[in-house]
Amino acid sequence: MQTHVIGARERQRRLISGELHEAALSLVEEHGFSETTVDDIAARAGVARRTFFNHYAVKEDAVLGMTVPQVTDEAVETFRTSAADxxxxxxxxFxxxxxxxxxxxxxxxxxxxxASVHPELRRRILDYVMGTERRIREVLCCADQTHSSATSEALVMLAGTVLRYTFARHPEAAGSPDQTLLDDAVARATETFRTAMEELR
Known part of the structure; x- marks a missing residue:
């Protein structure tokens, strides 16, 4: 098995990102979202304001620990070669x-x-999901598909709904470091939606 070695620069980047995320979380827990500023977060993490924006686009992202979703070559290859439906x-x-x-x-x-008490965070999560949808649609447009663009778009949106359902029904899986637990929860949710769609026919 090939082991991915993380370089010193990447380790440092991840360390600072994690410190900013923890600082943002703690400050919002202590003072509220509106009262917490980017300057506060940077100061708590012990970095300059400009360093904050090297890691996160906006305050919401630091609180949520979110960055721009990436479509890797490996993910696309797995999608194209998988024997699954x-x-x-x-x-x-997705x-x-x-x-x-x-x-x-x-x-x-x-x-x-x-996120349950701050609508700004819920809106940012929705933005993130929609951004992921756009990236998945780009993959489908480049792949050999038999569906119309409207059908492909509907499938991508439904896939996003499956994941939201998974996180709502199985928060213990979403928050677990055990990737297998989350993968199993996603698989069960997929089958639940498939059954529901079959019953509607």
């Missing part, structure tokens, strides 16, 4: 891409609690 492959691709930019599992419960 198309809908399952789209859900898996899950893989979305996971590249979500916050760390050990802060999931805290992020979830804050």
């Amino acid at each position: 198309e809908f399952t492959r789209i859900v898996r691709l 899950h893989t891409v979305m996971s590249t930019g979500t916050g760390p599992t050990h802060t999931y419960a805290r992020r979830r609690a804050l």
